[in-house]
Amino acid sequence: MRAEQNGYLHTIHSPDDLKRLPSGSLPFLAKEIRERIIHVVQKNGGHLASNLGVVELTIALHRVFSTPKDKIIWDVGHQCYTHKLLTGREDRFDTIRKKDGLSGFPKRSESIHDAMDTGHSSTSISAGLGILTGMRLSGDSEGKVVAVIGDGAMTGGMAFEALNHAGDLAKDLIVIFNDNNWSISPNVGGLSVNSNLSKLSALVSKLTTTRFYQSLRKYIDRGLRGIPFLGYKLYELFIRFKKALKAVVFKETIFSELGFEYVGPIDGHSISRLTEVFEAVRHLHKPVIVHVITQKGRGHSLAEVNPTAYHGVSPMVAVDGKIERKSVMTFTEVFAESLMREAEQRSEIVSITAAMSEGTGLSAFRETYPDRFFDVGISEQHAVTFAAGLAASGMRPVVAIYSTFMQRAVDQVIHDVALPSLPVLFCLDRSGLVGADGETHQGLYDLSLFLSVPGMTLLAPAGKEELPHMLAYALTLDGPCMIRYPKDACLPLGEACSRPIEKGRGVFLREEGGDVLILSYGAICAQCVGAADLLEREGVGADVCNIRFAKPIDEEWLLDSCSGYRTLIIVEEASAIGGIGEYLIALISRYHTDIDLFHFGVPDRFLPHASRKELLTSVGLDAEAIAGRVRLCLAERETFGSKSESWGYRGKE
Numbered sequence: 228m229r230a231e232q233n234g235y236l237h238t239i240h241s242p243d244d245l246k247r248l249p250s251g252s253l254p255f256l257a258k259e260i261r262e263r264i265i266h267v268v269q270k271n272g273g274h275l276a277s278n279l280g281v282v283e284l285t286i287a288l289h290r291v292f293s294t295p296k297d298k299i300i301w302d303v304g305h306q307c308y309t310h311k312l313l314t315g316r317e318d319r320f321d322t323i324r325k326k327d328g329l330s331g332f333p334k335r336s337e338s339i340h341d342a343m344d345t346g347h348s349s350t351s352i353s354a355g356l357g358i359l360t361g362m363r364l365s366g367d368s369e370g371k372v373v374a375v376i377g378d379g380a381m382t383g384g385m386a387f388e389a390l391n392h393a394g395d396l397a398k399d400l401i402v403i404f405n406d407n408n409w410s411i412s413p414n415v416g417g418l419s420v421n422s423n424l425s426k427l428s429a430l431v432s433k434l435t436t437t438r439f440y441q442s443l444r445k446y447i448d449r450g451l452r453g454i455p456f457l458g459y460k461l462y463e464l465f466i467r468f469k470k471a472l473k474a475v476v477f478k479e480t481i482f483s484e485l486g487f488e489y490v491g492p493i494d495g496h497s498i499s500r501l502t503e504v505f506e507a508v509r510h511l512h513k514p515v516i517v518h519v520i521t522q523k524g525r526g527h528s529l530a531e532v533n534p535t536a537y538h539g540v541s542p543m544v545a546v547d548g549k550i551e552r553k554s555v556m557t558f559t560e561v562f563a564e565s566l567m568r569e570a571e572q573r574s575e576i577v578s579i580t581a582a583m584s585e586g587t588g589l590s591a592f593r594e595t596y597p598d599r600f601f602d603v604g605i606s607e608q609h610a611v612t613f614a615a616g617l618a619a620s621g622m623r624p625v626v627a628i629y630s631t632f633m634q635r636a637v638d639q640v641i642h643d644v645a646l647p648s649l650p651v652l653f654c655l656d657r658s659g660l661v662g663a664d665g666e667t668h669q670g671l672y673d674l675s676l677f678l679s680v681p682g683m684t685l686l687a688p689a690g691k692e693e694l695p696h697m698l699a700y701a702l703t704l705d706g707p708c709m710i711r712y713p714k715d716a717c718l719p720l721g722e723a724c725s726r727p728i729e730k731g732r733g734v735f736l737r738e739e740g741g742d743v744l745i746l747s748y749g750a751i752c753a754q755c756v757g758a759a760d761l762l763e764r765e766g767v768g769a770d771v772c773n774i775r776f777a778k779p780i781d782e783e784w785l786l787d788s789c790s791g792y793r794t795l796i797i798v799e800e801a802s803a804i805g806g807i808g809e810y811l812i813a814l815i816s817r818y819h820t821d822i823d824l825f826h827f828g829v830p831d832r833f834l835p836h837a838s839r840k841e842l843l844t845s846v847g848l849d850a851e852a853i854a855g856r857v858r859l860c861l862a863e864r865e866t867f868g869s870k871s872e873s874w875g876y877r878g879k880e
């Protein structure tokens with residue numbers, strides 16, 4: 228009783244400490260872990276429902292498997308909080324997702340118990356199979372590899388690619404299929420595995436995972452195959468009979484067809500049952516999938532009822548359901564509102580999401596036009612080519628997708644959309660610097676990935692009024708288009724933003740006839756205008772122009788707009804390599820040889836989690852930093868005379 232008064236969680240500094248706890252203390256430990264997760268997520272924000280659903284699963288995994296000798300890979304990784312609490316990070320857990328604190332995802336650089344960095348979905352089986360194969364090739368015949376993948380992540384194509392290969396390699400990979408029927412929204416897809424915890428199927432799984440059954444199986448298989456002439460025929464007949472028998476008990480699953488031993492469904496909240504099954508499967512010498520049924524949001528009354536709203540929460544929402552009231556609309560909200568207006572007028576507009584309807588602002592579209600809304604699951608590649616198909620048959624598809632997840636479907640954009648020049652509109656939310664999700668979610672590469680694709684129109688709104696105009700304009704184009712915007716407030720930036728969209732041309736947000744011109748693209752213009760205001764107080768005149776188009780650019784307009792300035796600063800909230808900075812410098816310097824050209828982009832390194840504001844400062848893209856760097860450029864010009872230098876690489880390191 229006394230131990231429970233003080234709790235167990237603070238005594239766990241490694242999985243070995245967990246293994247030493249009496250099994251009777253584990254339900255209390257699970258309760259402690261849930262309370263700690265809820266408390267910290269309320270303070271820091273983060274992924275709540277997914278983490279609450281895997282507390283017992285994680286305890287059982289670390290009771291049976293011994294990391295780092297055994298490896299556990301968490302698919303997506305957003306559900307790794309219990310894993311972090313049990314692997315020596317309990318003392319730092321309050322820093323999770325905060326600048327310089329613990330990451331909200333597994334990171335090899337953070338702990339020897341994190342076998343793989345994750346963040347993007349559906350990678351765990353591929354990574355696990357690779358790790359396992361490497362272990363075996365380097366002589367490690369003991370270590371086990373466990374991939375924990377949710378039902379949402381299982382809808383990702385690469386999960387099937389990996390299952391197929393794993394079945395073929397037939398190595399003893401263990402896949403834990405965490406089935407809670409939820410992705411962020413209710414899960415989609417035809418993979419309807421038998422999710423009922425039927426007594427019969429649970430009993431049969433209990434039998435088939437015993438060592439006795441496994442050795443009996445081996446004995447029979449070997450005996451049958453050893454019969455001269457008829458052996459293989461009889462063996463094949465036996466396998467088919469066994470499958471038919473299993474099909475009576477289990478809904479035949481795709482997994483067993485792919486060569487996996489299927490075990491389940493198992494109650495994902497019974498630590499004892501999970502432990503028993505994990506002990507059994509760790510001795511199998513073939514690929515095995517353990518189908519675990521969990522409840523997303525378990526132990527939190529609001530999250531249990533609404534796992535979507537509690538998938539990822541901002542601070543102060545976690546416990547009392549208080550939804551923060553925002554005064555200013557976000558880019559996502561402006562996009563959602565504008566799309567609804569367009570969709571009302573044009574029935575050929577359809578919308579597509581890859582399991583992110585809430586995050587991309589498509590919920591209203593889904594409710595209003597259910598027949599014109601498609602959630603394809605976590606399968607961005609399919610989303611893009613499905614959109615191409617829709618466009619080829621006269622529809623006007625709008626694919627709402629985070630910049631970082633767009634990375635999954637580069638070839639589909641090129642091969643299936645741009646090549647045939649199909650009118651698909653990609654609305655890239657979370658473009659630029661994102662906050663607490665860190666390296667895996669930064670939206671910094673869409674420009675360098677797609678700027679070189681022929682026929683693409685690339686647009687970026689600076690202020691509130693611009694996005695609706697850009698959306699309407701994009702929906703008139705007869706080819707592919709991408710509009711990028713950040714996860715941030717969509718601020719009004721003056722009447723220039725309301726001016727009609729002219730192909731290839733931008734607008735001046737500030738035109739005082741200064742010496743300096745800041746050319747920028749999209750939302751980062753707000754920071755540029757702020758910087759110009761700061762410079763003006765020191766008597767430095769800086770004008771600001773949102774080029775609006777990264778492609779196509781009206782070269783005549785651009786070159787004419789640059790005339791008369793001595794210093795030109797190109798600012799982009801994207802990787803400095805391969806973005807618009809390099810592209811514009813090449814264009815302008817051919818014609819304007821008398822202008823000092825500078826380029827401020829995001830430096831060539833991965834950026835960890837922090838707030839968006841902290842990240843902008845860290846790479847020198849907030850108003851104060853831009854102003855400071857402009858001062859330096861001017862000082863350089865005074866000191867060394869005219870020079871042109873790309874500062875993107877020299878962003879504040």
Ligand SMILES: Cc1ncc(C[n+]2csc(CCOP(=O)(O)OP(=O)(O)O)c2C)c(N)n1
Nearest residue numbers: 277346347348377378379380409410411582
């Ligand atoms: C490639 C990719 N697309 C989309 C996402 C966004 N995302 C993060 S978690 C998630 C749902 C995951 O569902 P599931 O695997 O069932 O895990 P659960 O949250 O239910 O535990 C999605 C769509 C992502 N991380 N990666």
Ligand SMILES: CC(=O)[C@@H](O)[C@H](O)COP(=O)(O)O
Nearest residue numbers: 303305346539586657664714
């Ligand atoms: C884990 C994951 O990839 C998503 O949950 C992502 O964190 C959502 O990001 P937003 O919170 O910006 O919608």
Ligand SMILES: [Mg+2]
Nearest residue numbers: 377378379409
């Ligand atoms: Mg799920």
